[in-house]
Amino acid sequence: MSEPGDGRTRDVRVYKTLRTAHLERALALTPADILYQESRYDFDEELVAEVRPQQAGDLRSAWLVARNGYEIVEINEPAAIDCVRRSAAVLAALLLSDLVRRRRTRIVAYAIGNVDPRTLPRPTAWWPRLGRRLDLILARWIWLRLDRVVFGTEAARQLYGTVFGIAGRRSLRWTTIEALPAVCDCLLDGEKTPGRVLFLGDLSARKGFDSVLAAWATVRHHSPDAVLTVVGRGALLDDAYAAARADSRVRVIADPPRDVVHAELRRASVVVLPSRRQAAWREQVGLPIVEGLAHGCTVVTTDETGIADWLRRNGHGVIPAVSVGDLLASVITEAAARPLDARAVCASLPRQDSRLEADSWMFAREVIAAGSADKSGDRR
CATH class of the missing domain: 3.40.50 (Rossmann fold)
Structure with missing residues (x-):
């Protein structure tokens, strides 16, 4: 520049x-x-x-x-x-x-x-x-x-x-x-790991990270092979570490370089981002959603994102924000057990x-x- x-x-x-x-x-x-x-x-x-x-x-x-x-x-x-x-x-x-x-x-x-x-x-x-x-x-x-x-x-x-x-x-x-997004070039080198759920980005209540932690006990009970990987940093990072200490199926990678982020996206079958409104803030699209799609992931989110209708039409999990507490665990469990085919996700994206x-x-x-x-x- x-x-x-x-x-x-x-x-x-x-x-x-x-x-x-x-x-x-x-x-x-x-x-x-x-x-x-x-x-x-x-x-x-x-x-x-x-x-x-x-x-x-x-x-x-x-x-x-x-x-x-x-x-x-x-x-x-x-x-x-x-x-x-x-x-x-x-x-x-x-x-x-x-x-x-x-x-x-x-x-x-x-x-x-x-x-x-x-x-x-x-x-x-x-x-x-x-x-x-x-x-x-x-x-x-x-x-x-x-x-x-x-x-x-x-x-x-x-x-x-x-x-x-x-x-x-x-x-x-x-x-x-x-x-x-278009399909990320790095996806050519990766293979999806069944049951790998990824939370990526700001570890905060507005991004729904507390809801993910609350839902995880139910998810792991119904999905014995499910693993939750947390990548990012934020106000709830200590809660993430506490969850990892209590559960070997929770991994935390705090604020890694971009090559590590891409590696985790290649492995993940599901990206979850149950955002909810807080004061003047509302999820516009959600960069973790965009990056998840670019890497062939199934997305689980709320109807706060501006592309909620597109996600619904293409088979992703979209939950009403007011129902996150009731539905998030079951939708993550379903997505982890039966994620969309990564090739189909990629085919739905623009060139x-x-x-x-x-x-x-x-x-x-x-x-x-x-x-x-x-x-x-x-x-x-």
């Missing part, structure tokens, strides 16, 4: 949070600079050295984008309410820059938000409450400034149609490309990773027809 504005890239991605998945994807996406404010715990320093993103606050990001004269700028989606001030600063700077240059920079976004920002818990103090109102105003302004949007889930498209309005945006070009397809659509130089007139990118 070049330094921002050195003339070798015409586009830029401005994110609030950057994680390893973004870095991995950046190597295959349309070449663009990356500006970010903060990183996730799963930040691969080797990938950082290869991709060379630049960390910058809101005002510096706005200044860099305006100064460097990019042609296309990707920003966080408007429904990501905690990102709107950063995006608004960038867009305001671009308005001035475009005025001076007598041009119009194209603004694009990838949208998977599935929570109405108007329904988020309201602050009680007057100053934060005023800030929330400002954020909602900025979110709508950002939406009106967007030129192209790719919806990664049908839930996101419905949200934006209801909350922000799509039909009246004649200048907006949009499409829906279901947030599905090209959907995020790469979405990126190509957003950053394409040719004219793409408006959403209602062009369904070539849709997977519904």
Whole structure:
């Protein structure tokens, strides 16, 4: 990745949070600079050295984008309410820059938000409450400034149609490309282990890890060959270690490198992620779900994920979030005993990773027809 504005890239991605998945994807996406404010715990320093993103606050990001004269700028989606001030600063700077240059920079976004920002818990103090109102105003302004949007889930498209309005945006070009991965290349070297259940990612209540531990005693009773592998880290890591000490069929691998993660995904027959809403948070898609599919795994999750309908249609286990306590053990047991054939899971996936397809659509130089007139990118 070049330094921002050195003339070798015409586009830029401005994110609030950057994680390893973004870095991995950046190597295959349309070449663009990356500006970010903060990183996730799963930040691969080797990938950082290869991709060379630049960390910058809101005002510096706005200044860099305006100064460097990019042609296309990707920003966080408007429904990501905690990102709107950063995006608004960038867009305001671009308005001035475009005025001076007598041009119009194209603004694009990838949208998977599935929570109405108007329904988020309201602050009680007057100053934060005023800030929330400002954020909602900025979110709508950002939406009106967007030129192209790719919806990664049908839930996101419905949200934006209801909350922000799509039909009246004649200048907006949009499409829906279901947030599905392509088959991971490393799967060619792996074989599934029957009964291997994998929990991957943040060991937290919102990701349902406590529910997995609560269900495990029932699962192991009905599935004598089942093994639970826990990969990740988080607030409930000590609970994971306690479960492993009490049960030899529970394995814990805390925050391993990516090659170990891929190895465990190759072995696993089932990936479980029973996410549930907490305060302002709701599972949008779920990276463990995406990675599980890419490795031919059967997925057990809740209806919180934006691709719940697709998972149901393709035979995966989708549980109503309100029924996790009652149904999770039986659904994991069934999936561990009779997982989907890994080849069938892989065959259900697109040949090209959907995020790469979405990126190509957003950053394409040719004219793409408006959403209602062009369904070539849709997977519904």
